[in-house]
Amino acid sequence: MEPLSFSDGNIFAEAKHLYTVSAAPGTRVYGERTPTVGGVEYREWNPQRSKLAAYIAKGGRCLPLRKGFNVLYLGASSGTTASHVSDLVNPGRVYCVEFAPRMFRDLIANCTPRPNMMPILADATQPQQYQFVVGNADVVYEDVAQKGQADILADNMEVFGAQYGMVAVKARSEDVTAAPATVFRKTEARLQERGLKILDVRSLEPFEVSHEMIVTETRS
Numbered sequence: 533m534e535p536l537s538f539s540d541g542n543i544f545a546e547a548k549h550l551y552t553v554s555a556a557p558g559t560r561v562y563g564e565r566t567p568t569v570g571g572v573e574y575r576e577w578n579p580q581r582s583k584l585a586a587y588i589a590k591g592g593r594c595l596p597l598r599k600g601f602n603v604l605y606l607g608a609s610s611g612t613t614a615s616h617v618s619d620l621v622n623p624g625r626v627y628c629v630e631f632a633p634r635m636f637r638d639l640i641a642n643c644t645p646r647p648n649m650m651p652i653l654a655d656a657t658q659p660q661q662y663q664f665v666v667g668n669a670d671v672v673y674e675d676v677a678q679k680g681q682a683d684i685l686a687d688n689m690e691v692f693g694a695q696y697g698m699v700a701v702k703a704r705s706e707d708v709t710a711a712p713a714t715v716f717r718k719t720e721a722r723l724q725e726r727g728l729k730i731l732d733v734r735s736l737e738p739f740e741v742s743h744e745m746i747v748t749e750t751r752s
Contacts, residue, residue, distance in 0.1 A: 533569055538593040542620045543577075550577040550585055552619035556645040561615045575619065579739050582613040583675060583700040586739035594732035594747045596671050596696035600624045604669040604692055606656040606684065607676035609635045611642035611649065617673065618649045627666045629654050656684055659691040668692055674699040679706055682719045685748070686726035695750050697728065703742040712742040720746060727751055 533544040533551060544551040551567075551574040558573070560566060565576040579589040588595070597603065597617060601624040608614045608628035618626045628643065629652045630636045636653050643649040654661040656676050669692040674685045685699045701719050703712035720730055728748040736743040 533574060536588075539595055539620075540598045542597075542599060543588065543595075544574060550579070550588060551575060552577055552616050555619045555622040555648060559645045561642050562610075562612050575616065577616050582616060583736055583740055583743065583745065584613050584616065584673070584698075586736045586743075587700075587734055587745040589739065590734050590736060592732060592734045592745060592747075596698070596747070596749075597621055597673075598624075598670075601670040602666075602668065603627070604666055604672045604688060604694065605629065606672065606674040606688060607631075608639055608651070609675075610638035611651075613675070614639075614649060615642055615646065618646050622648055624648065624670075625650060627652060627662070627669065629656050629662060631655050656688070659688050663691060666692055669694045671696045671698065673697075677702050677705040681706060682722035682726065686723060686728060689728070689748075689750060697748040697750075699723075699746050699748075700736065700740075701744045701746060703744070712744075716744045716746075719744075723748055 535541045536543045554573045554575045577585045579585040597620045601621045603626045605614045605628045608630045614628045626649045639651045643651045652662045672688045672694045685697045689697045703715040706715045732747040
């Protein structure tokens with residue numbers, strides 16, 4: 533395993549495969565391979581199952597997920613990508629916000645063996661619902677399928693004082709009639725209007741159709 537230089541030494545590669553060091557050795561989240569090398573258990577990170585891994589596989593190198601950081605994860609679903617984020621920031625915490633009760637049940641099960649993952653049943657458009665639980669966050673990561681994705685990210689970054697934000701923009705969730713490129717440019721412009729500096733923009737195709745990852749930072 534070779535650490536990737538841009539990742540604070542917490543993402544590893546072997547051939548074309550990505551890995552994180554497991555924060556909960558002996559457990560799997562989605563049937564991923566968990567090889568042990570030198571007494572350390574790694575988890576294979578599949579870019580076809582994770583938009584964040586897809587961003588890295590597409591050459592994304594602006595990754596503000598560092599050891600000890602607290603992350604607010606919006607749209608955590610069952611916790612597939614959030615579990616890898618918990619590996620990356622361990623011992624930092626990952627606050628996993630999910631709105632759908634069915635997915636939330638699976639999320640609870642995947643958070644149970646990971647003490648740094650906290651499941652929160654709430655609406656990402658209403659940060660006041662979970663403000664008392666989270667406190668402050670270093671990074672807001674967003675993966676929600678609804679309109680207003682730029683404002684959801686900016687609102688949560690403001691409430692929780694986050695320096696960095698990442699959003700996996702779903703063009704069809706914003707406007708099913710518009711060309712994805714148009715949606716992406718409008719989303720980027722809206723983030724800038726909200727006072728955020730864009731650090732990186734990258735298409736997630738072919739892993740995710742009509743998706744783009746945007747990495748932002750709060751302007752000083």
